[in-house]
Amino acid sequence: MSSQNESLESIKKDVIHCVLCGLSIARKNAVPGSGGTSRKIILIGEAPGKNEDETGSPFVGSAGKILDQALIDAGIERKEIYITNVVKCRPPNNRVPTDGEIEICTREYLKKEIDIISPKIICILGATALKSILGLKYMTSYRGRIVNRPPLKYFITYHPAATIYNNKLKQIFFEDIQKLAKIVNAQDHRIDKFFPT
Numbered sequence: 001m002s003s004q005n006e007s008l009e010s011i012k013k014d015v016i017h018c019v020l021c022g023l024s025i026a027r028k029n030a031v032p033g034s035g036g037t038s039r040k041i042i043l044i045g046e047a048p049g050k051n052e053d054e055t056g057s058p059f060v061g062s063a064g065k066i067l068d069q070a071l072i073d074a075g076i077e078r079k080e081i082y083i084t085n086v087v088k089c090r091p092p093n094n095r096v097p098t099d100g101e102i103e104i105c106t107r108e109y110l111k112k113e114i115d116i117i118s119p120k121i122i123c124i125l126g127a128t129a130l131k132s133i134l135g136l137k138y139m140t141s142y143r144g145r146i147v148n149r150p151p152l153k154y155f156i157t158y159h160p161a162a163t164i165y166n167n168k169l170k171q172i173f174f175e176d177i178q179k180l181a182k183i184v185n186a187q188d189h190r191i192d193k194f195f196p197t
């Protein structure tokens with residue numbers, strides 16, 4: 001096992017036993033990031049939902065099924081990418097995580113996951129991740145685009161849950177994941193030419 005995997009493994013163990021915020025009280029399972037790092041892509045959602053809380057794995061419910069199909073269509077294998085969330089425990093009734101929960105969980109886990117993987121690109125899924133990670137408010141201004149925050153690059157798209165009952169958004173989401181695949185397949189020095197910001 002490489003030292004990179006050992007470090008992600010130790011974060012996973014810490015997440016599973018975490019009691020740093022109140023979300024640990026009601027959860028069934030904490031949901032650490034999962035997947036591989038070979039493509040150097042991280043996808044970041046908001047927080048686990050009911051299915052994720054029950055299984056301990058990210059994006060396994062209806063939003064996960066949409067994400068899986070978009071990845072398959074774009075030729076990206078789920079096992080090649082790392083999927084995680086801004087917060088690792090399900091907020092009661094799927095409410096939006098509080099600023100305090102976000103602050104603790106990103107400081108303790110998400111930032112470390114990003115540091116270890118040193119991704120070529122981070123795909124932000126939805127408005128909560130956009131605000132929590134980049135401090136940006138308006139999804140419609142940024143979706144489909146790259147935001148450069150050296151040394152990291154972020155690609156912004158909808159949260160797949162937002163597309164469940166909206167075929168237009170779903171189509172845009174699928175197109176965005178295709179763009180993400182193109183960006184990742186490009187040489188590093190060409191990434192900026194794809195979607196200049």
Ligand code: URA
Binds near residue numbers: 061
């Ligand atoms: N929604 C998220 O943001 N993350 C998950 O893991 C599942 C649903």
